[in-house]
Amino acid sequence: MSVNTSPVIDQFGVTSSSCHEKLLRFNFQSIKKRKNNSLMPSFSITKEFILRFNQTKNPKEEEKLLDLARKNILRCKRKLGLKTLGSGKHVHLPTAWTEVVYLAQCKGEIQDEALNMLYASLDHASFDYDHLPALFFVAESVLYRLYCDAFLKTYLYSVEIKLAKIGYLVFLRLFIYFLHGHLENFKQHLLRLQSYVYALSVSEELYYKYPNIFSNVQFILKTMEIMCKRELLSGSTFGSVENTKRYENIDSDMEHLQLNQAGYEVNHLLWHCVAAWSCVQKNSSQLNKVLKHLLFHKAQLQKKCWLDSTLALLVLGEAAKLNMACLKALMELMKHFLLSILSVQNQEETCKVNDFSWAWNVVYLYTTNLAEICLYAATSNLRKTAFVGFCDCRSLQKDILHMDKSEETPELRETSISGLLEYFSSKMSDNCDPVIWTGYYGLVYNLVKMLWELRGDEEQDGFRNIIWQTLQKTKNHEKDGRILNAVNIAQAELNDPTDPFANYSTEVSSNVGDEIFSKYIGWRIANTLSKLFFPSTDACVLPLKKPLIKRDQMKYLSKKDSMKKRVLHFTVREHPSMSELPMFPYPDFFTRADEELARIIDHHWQKELKTRQEEDAICEAKERKNKELEEENCFREIMKRREEKLHKHTKPYELPARTEVISLEKKMTPKIEVHGPEIQYMKETRIDTC
Template sequence: MPYTRVPIINRFGIISTSYHEELLKHSAKNITKNTIEKPKKALLITKEFIKKFNDSENLEDERLLQDQARKMLFRCKRRLGLSSLGVGKHVDIPAAWIEAIYLAQCKGEIQEEALNMLCASLDHASLHCSHLSTLFFIAESVLYRICCDASQKSYLYSSEIKLIKIGFLTFLRLFVYHLYGNLEGFETHLLRLQPYLFALYFCEDTYSKYPNILSIISFMKMTGEVICFPGISETHEDTDTKQDVIFPGMNREERGRKIETENEKVNSKPYSKRQEVSHLLWHCIVVWSCVQNQTTQLNEVLEHLLKHKKQLQKKFCLESILCFFILGDAAKLNMSCLKIFMNLGKDFILSCISPQKQEENKDDDPSWEWIIAYMYITVLGDICLHATTSILRKIAYTGFYEHENTSKYLERKNIKSMEPMELKEANFLDLLTYFSSQISDNCCQLIWTVYYGLIYNLVKMIRELYGDEKQDGLRNLLWKILQRIKCDEKDVRILTALDVAEAELNSTINPFIGSTVKAPGNNIFFQYIGHKVAYVLSKLFLSPLGPSSLLLKRSEKEQKMMKYKLPKDFQMEKKVIRIFSRERYPQKELVRPYPDIIARADMALKTLIDKQWEKEQLIRLKEEKKLLTQKKKQKRKEELEHYQAMMKRREEKIHKTTKPYELPGLEYSEPMTSDRSSNDPNKQGTCIA
């Protein structure tokens, strides 16, 4: 066969043969080399990364790891949806919570920012079925850090305070899931929390000087007792009695040693789905629902709520805290709710300080009283800052007697010089004035802890108001009061509140610098959790029942915004967890304490109004008929009088008595009545003589 020779074209010009061979080898290597590059590794938060970040000493490595951690924070912030309050297609809250709790193990600024992000997300995120397992993970991590690390240190750190606030929000959400009955199937998670809950008893002495932390520790402890030991919490109210049931014949130190070995032997009731709540909490939920839907039944519900104010007791301690959060969220929108909220706080505080109550508390533990009072102050501080109108904010701070309370506090020369006064209102300034006059070395725990909380929240309120030009007046007033307290107060317990609040907010701010300075991204108050809890509990205890339904459906636009894609790791948990979709019990076993009664009352009221309206319509028609007949009679009478007057004037002018249509010389006679009604023409007309 013939063959053709392909000509070789030298594209490199005149080069040597050795260099030409090197070029050919280089081109052959490039052809055989795999040109597909491997994808970059994703930024994964692992134990190795955290260990390298905390132990690195080389400056270049620190910069590289800091840059990677910063990128992880940005990704976590986007998944949490902090700018959109946890709403959007990009939101993946369970995975972002896990990333944030891992990043919180890194030291320095990364830890502070991760804790701030996690606390803010737990405050405003909605409750969903995919959150439960992640919440248990956060609860276990927080308890481990508190019991095994933070409480062992000799100093209090700002990250420690933020971590405890995260624990409060986590256990508050778990308690709501407990009321829903959704913790069934999580027995292993509850069992893992038990040793840490027992260890919290030993942490109370560590935080006894800091009521802001001790109140949260006590709340976490009480919530853990309810969800982990339902049988024991129902039968025994005292804490020592509960421990005696679980660890009989052991003192406190021996219990701590035997926790890990004996926690699996705890005998408790099987988890119950149906959870009943106090009448006070139920009425608070109804009040919140009335405010949200602008119903006319609000005043009646508020009157019924005041009848159950005595249920602020130890038995309903956790529910009382929920009451203040739910009613406080309604008070941000409505003046009547704010009055009732302050009335509840005033009556509770005065009842706890009364001499009779002080004698009863000698034998009993009064810790639950100051915890509820402290939570009331926390919610009141949130209302002072985040109420919808300026009038509500002023009343929450200065009360209805604004000028009198403000001048009375600022004009006195010394805080201690003022004689004990009466508590007229439970607004912020009135409480500050009252407890400043009651504070002493031998005062009860409730007095100094509540005064501590007032000073603590006062500093936080001033910090949040920096940069807000619309509230310069309130900020200046708060700053004057704070400076007065710093000059006059000498109690070390109260001055500790100033140091702790400023340390939690990372640094002090000079009040004379420009207003462009803003507070760091720290969740100072629990601003949204009351609304989220109230919405969820309203769906549980106020299910729609025809015309008595106090709830309205969400708009389609809002429902679309709330949807987000769940990660693959949490798709399997949908088969086990049923959040917000309770099983339908038979009609006899269905626990609905009040909605059925309200439904029947509404229907009866509606029928009564309809019947009354029909009666009024009939009476109105009869009156209109009578009025119409009277008008006709009056008109006929006026026409007759007019005719008679006209005939009289005619007679006077022409001197004749005949009618205008009569002819003289003829006699006329009117026909009979029977003839007028007849149709016969022969019987009609006049008879001519």
């Protein structure tokens, strides 16, 4: 079915009333079929309420219904735990997700806020087996809405962008559960999704001009293709081979993981990216050796099964937010990938054998990961490197503003944002490769969102100014409508009709649910995959099988036991501004417990060290005093023996007093007697010569 889509978003709105009625009928029929399911509790939001909200024309009734919807929004925010990363006694995610899906059918601001809340919750929520029924319900609702909006509307609506982003997070989570083998009991749910996936698969001509939506749609289709093929056809999922290998230069707990031929095979690249992330978390000295092995398998990034490639880049991107070596490895991977793909596609004979029509998905998702590193990396040096690169041969200003296509075509020096902008802009043409223009589109699209994310942050004024200059230069020199369209679509997604280039005075929004980028899903996935690939005794790994608990049985479970089944718990203090939020994901319970234990041990060690130093000082003083006393006694003994032998009271090196010397000389000098006759004789014998 051909639809005349406009390359620019001309209006914003929601689905028609007839489409709403179909969606309501579909959702409530699905709930009715699951009435016996204990995990789907009753809801306060009814079909009649949604229809009255959307169809009423009475101002008083409209105001009353709007006030009631806002109260439901506040209640859902508390159930979602938006300020505590989905943890707490008041949080129940399956119930909250279902209620938010119903609230998203109320047109206007309620719909926008409900979709923003759902996106934020799916981003930071932990992985729990009890979430699966609600996740499938959200997946059905999102696919149904995309199906209606894609085939019944002649324009692109902003709600489609949000639904595509939500669908990406939902199916990303379902794929992680698939790797754990949790979808064996949900084959009927997968069958229900297949009809919507088939309808969505013909949407290439509708979303081809919008890679931000089309990449999410392609991810949903690829995920469903893998899950349905393994679950519905072979009936088996995740299994490890007996002949697991160990790499010589990697820690002993990092065993190579393969899957059997009947299940899904995880490639070496994804495994090594998870290993690198684990080394960063553990501060392991083996990180460089793991990265060396990782780059050895960089050719696997060119395999047609690109789902593993995107997961590998996502996990390595999380490690790059904390470690410079991982960021360098990530950029080297993409540089090798781009040069290999573009060089192969330039050769006509090789291009017939190798089909790289999927490569743009990897490049586009890489640009998104790079933008997230620029915003949320742990240090300013990491953020600067992701934007500028490692090369300092030219100034940053010249790098960013170097977009004159009349000059010699530059080589791909680095895969940082500025390096890719320079490279892609120089190769843009009407018949350029999809990798070129989709990568360029992704950079511009994410730069607009980065500019919006940094608004009101005085500490990031310099970084925001560089982004502003880059986008302004793009608007002035780029004539391709596909690239200019990225600015308009990003602006529409942000629900901001003003010009982002002049919007300096806007303060940071205090709405926690209004998220632009995915801040936590990458860390959640990396943490879950590390526990799956490298299980340990102290790690809380998701169980391979977990039977459904009936509602009657849940009544007898204590609150303490039910809270223990939660995977992760977090506590986040409220901050006065978004700029004070941490730039990297929060650690899990065990990491924080280890850090606290290390802090306590270090505190007691410092106290013990101080006590030992004081005791050592006392012992040294005592030994020094004993030595002096011993020397004094020894000297006295020597003097006593000398006095007995020489009858002298002076010390060996001491001169006697002057009076004593004179008296001693008198005693020692002999007396000379002079006799008179002898003198007379001497006088007489004197000879006189004169």
